Amino acid sequence: MKGAHIKATGISHTYRRGATKALDGIDLEIQPGEAIALIGRSGCGKSTLLHILSGLSQASEGTVYVDGALVTGPSPSRVMMFQAPSLYPWMTVEQNVAVGLKFNGRMREAKTRVPEMLELVELGSYAKRNVQDLSGGQQQRVALARSLVLNPQILFLDEPLSALDAFTRHALQRDIRRIAAEMGITLVLVTHDINEAVMMADRALVMKANPGRFSAEVAIPIEGDRAPSSHEFAIAKAALVEAYEGAAGLTMAETAAPDRLTSATDPAPARVRAIK
């Protein structure tokens, strides 16, 4: 199965008790199999936008089309992962992974599909364990396997790695990107972590708050495995930091661009485009 195409038009959203618009006139198009990061500070509406794209929430105004079909509610073909793994603690690892098959009357596939998914997230030997015995990173891997078991076309990530330690987070960032690429899944990631966006996305959309809008778009065209120590990574990160600072209206500490960036003669692979 190949990733889905997403097209959102004129998305505005006001919370029932909110005075200002959480989102104001967002237009967005995501290509099949693309990895997108929605990045911004807390309260910029990025998570709201993600919920609307997934169908878990309805926008006050505007429409979302996935592969040309209007989104009116959640679907197992568009799965969201949250900051907490939200595994079911009364189930084993394999039962958690199989839960989506159960809901869709496809338990016959569980025998082959569940071990396959657990292998994919490198937890093959944990099938019979209670999820409460697992570390935070392992729990998110189980949540990933549970999300992938139904062969979704889109994976929405609502900061699912933000509570993990740096090492675990880095490994998962790489693995999720690899798995999504292998399975051809469209990836939409919400984060406030610039490194995470550069690690995982082909393109980052920087958002600013009050009202929630896109302020810039940064392409991150890095081929293959992404290493934070690489030159390309540094360039992309510098471009994203600049866009992020622009959106937030302030300067971040410790983000002075490395000298080699300014003196670089090679064409910068990361490009920033302001969105008005």
Added chain:
Amino acid sequence: MTRSTQLAMEPPAPPADAPEEEGVQAAPSASGRNRHLAAMAESFLYALAGMALLLVLWWLGGRLVESNPRMFAFADFAPGPTFARLFEMLGSGEAAEMTAPSLYRVGFGLAWAVAVGVPMGILIGWFGPVGKLTNIPFQFLRMISPLSWMPIAVMAFTTWDGAIVFLIGIAAVWPVLFSTAAGLKRVDPSWFKVARNLGARPWHMLFTIILPAISQDILTGVRLALGVAWIVLVPAEYLGVTSGLGYSINDARDTLEYDRLAATVVIIGIIGFGLDFLCQRAIARLSWHRED
């Protein structure tokens, strides 16, 4: 605390010449198990001592009654006559005979309480408006002593048994209902969001997510309800019926058999305690909650 830990720590201490690594590996699990055993033994001893103290107080009370000329007639309440009669009743099958109808009534009353309380509790916990609508009426009804329904129950039901089951049910339904509703309100909403996203239908939501998630709350409610039901049972059986523990107490009083009366009280206590213990074990067994 410290004493028991010291006791527990002593046996697994490795011999002085044992290789250090081995000792380090073996010590935690062995000492952990020993500590657990020591703690269990300690609590058992406390329980035994507490019951012994109760018996002594009972015996002292019996002696006081016996030595008082005005209360001499009640001397059979003392432990001696009571236990003699209790063993007699156990041997003759009288004890089982009086207990069976009571257990049947409590069982049916509790079954009704669960059948009404759990679905209602889920409705209240799931649909906010239902909770708001029913909150005050239910709090109001809950505070009415179940026994005050007695005349109505007697009129409404054709059999005495029916009336007693109703009284037990109406007493037991509130703990089940409130515990279920409160448990559901505490459930992590993201569990529902994940289920909805993965395509759960309403019955999946109910049987795969909600019921397992709140099973412990339901059982805790049942345990509380059992306590209430067991309390309501005896006075409810004072009425009409000619069987059961409550009837036996009344009957023993009328025939001035105070040893039989006291023995029945002991039976009530033992069975109530036993049922509560079973509930507690069931909760511990079915619980998915981790202690730490």
